[in-house]
């Protein structure tokens with residue numbers, strides 16, 4: 001067998017091994033996120049409901065006696081109610097988070113608006129380009145006397161927003 005053919009075979013073998021091994025290596029990092037608290041509760045709610053149905057069916061078909069039926073059903077219904085309460089609490093918590101985010105957005109907007117007004121009123125120093133306050137007579141950066149009319153027209157063009 002010529003050396004070229006052997007090398008080509010080895011190269012092909014390496015490619016095949018890599019193609020087969022890569023998806024296997026990928027599996028180490030789980031692509032699926034663990035279920036959230038809500039998903040776990042929803043899942044358990046479905047399980048409980050089908051368990052109660054099954055229990056009803058077993059009782060109707062005479063597979064379990066009344067005493068067991070009542071005891072089991074009671075505990076399952078209680079667990080179902082518990083799950084519904086926890087889901088309701090999650091809803092409540094999410095609403096709180098939504099409200100908090102909205103409040104933060106509103107605060108951020110207020111800060112931006114205030115900042116924008118302050119910038120509009122500020123005077124740009126004609127000597128160093130520092131943005132001084134509207135009432136400043138001298139540049140706080142370099143001490144250059146500020147002339148509001150001249151300075152404003154100076155360096156930085158007003159931002160269009």
Ligand SMILES: [Zn+2]
Pocket residue numbers: 125126127128129130139140141142143144
């Ligand atoms: Zn200055």
